[in-house]
Amino acid sequence: MDKKEIKKQEIIRNSFHLMHLHGYNGTSVKDITDAASIPKGSFYNYFANKEDYAKEAIYYFYHQEDYINIFDDKNLKPLNRIVAFYEKKAIEFETEGFKCGCFVGNLTQEMGDVSELIAKATEDFYLELTKKISSCLEEADQSGDFNPRLDIEVLANFIVNSWQGILVRMKSQKDRKVLDDFIKVLNQILLK
């Protein structure tokens, strides 16, 4: 990674929580540069505009997710890796007081109809996550641990998508029940 790329990542790391909390329209370039402690003008050395920043932040968000490694954890059976991923996410949301929701989900909801660039970046995120889950489902299928009654890709997409709906509901329900119930259904679909 070159110096400019490192600085870009640093700006995103120090500021993307703002867009997570206040949304795309609720966050100005000035808010971002203040949070990253850089002059407003220098923003454009790194990003074409706010839309480009949001796109880059989506890719950054995906790669800073430690949990992604769970899907490759050979100490866990493949189906248990999927459940473990969502269990870790549920704990994270509880720690945050069931606020904010998913950075990517929020941006899809707010900007998916408006910005092709952002829609494309969020879609890339869903596809990458779906691929990870599909791989686990296939591994389980091959080892005889899983007898899928549905096409694996359909099921993987359904898991990824339905979780986003759980996080929408979390904002009106504001407790762990909605997250726990998702994990119950997931266990039922995958492990029973």
Added chain:
Amino acid sequence: MDKKEIKKQEIIRNSFHLMHLHGYNGTSVKDITDAASIPKGSFYNYFANKEDYAKEAIYYFYHQEDYINIFDDKNLKPLNRIVAFYEKKAIEFETEGFKCGCFVGNLTQEMGDVSELIAKATEDFYLELTKKISSCLEEADQSGDFNPRLDIEVLANFIVNSWQGILVRMKSQKDRKVLDDFIKVLNQILLK
């Protein structure tokens, strides 16, 4: 319904598509009164403020949904009513070019963490819909058409919530596949 209430409903009917399209923060009181062809000042004869308007629009949205009647349609078996509801919604979203998403889901996502009033109104919507679906599941269970492997309330909530996630994904995917896949999974869970 008294005259004031009728006028209130008329204002909402003529304007709530704006908030559906542009979101809460993207819609001003002026936008609303222009769409409803009333003077800006008279808005406050009907609503305490924009937040109160959004709350009322959520209740209005639920009750103008013709599809809700499907859950009481005795010509269909109870589990088929649930599938039929989502099939009708899928056709509606296709007609709209997979845009906008769910009026209530969007408001939950945008305002659920910010406005208790709006969070409460959206939660009431989810609870009412969940109750309709639970009733169908119970009816099917009692008539022996359904052998639920999960608590009925958990399952009904899961259906309502996961649909909201499907609509988030629709905004990045922009085709029927995400809706069709949901209906496939629903069929598998309920009817197979």
